[in-house]
Amino acid sequence: MRPRIRKLIWMAPFAIVAMVAFMALGGYLVLLLWNWLLPALFGIRLITFWQALGILVLSRILFGGFGWRGSRRPPRRMMEERCDRMTPEERERFRARMREFFGFEPSPGESKGQ
Numbered sequence: 001m002r003p004r005i006r007k008l009i010w011m012a013p014f015a016i017v018a019m020v021a022f023m024a025l026g027g028y029l030v031l032l033l034w035n036w037l038l039p040a041l042f043g044i045r046l047i048t049f050w051q052a053l054g055i056l057v058l059s060r061i062l063f064g065g066f067g068w069r070g071s072r073r074p075p076r077r078m079m080e081e082r083c084d085r086m087t088p089e090e091r092e093r094f095r096a097r098m099r100e101f102f103g104f105e106p107s108p109g110e111s112k113g114q
Contacts, residue, residue, distance in 0.1 A: 027053035 031052035038044040047055070083091060099105075 023053065023056075026056050030056050 027049055031047060031049050034044075034052060034055070035046045039046060083094075086094065
């Protein structure tokens with residue numbers, strides 16, 4: 001048997017156990033935090049472990065996705081990287097188009113003919 005397949009045979013059960021343990025720990029933490037904070041603050045009723053796990057999954061779907069898209073760079077960083085690759089002429093044309101799109105007047109140092 002090849003070493004890679006042998007390694008996968010040992011890693012797969014470990015990965016499954018680790019995922020189940022992580023979900024159980026996450027559900028338990030949501031349960032503890034919910035039952036500690038929300039009834040005292042807002043008068044909301046207590047929840048069970050399975051409800052806490054459902055809340056955890058729902059919040060992951062709504063706010064976090066499942067990580068299939070890889071790491072994302074912040075939009076500002078992406079824009080800075082894009083501007084760094086532009087020539088000065090391209091950068092000025094881009095700025096002019098943005099000013100036109102958003103309805104800004106040219107700055108006092110610029111002529112209106114550009």
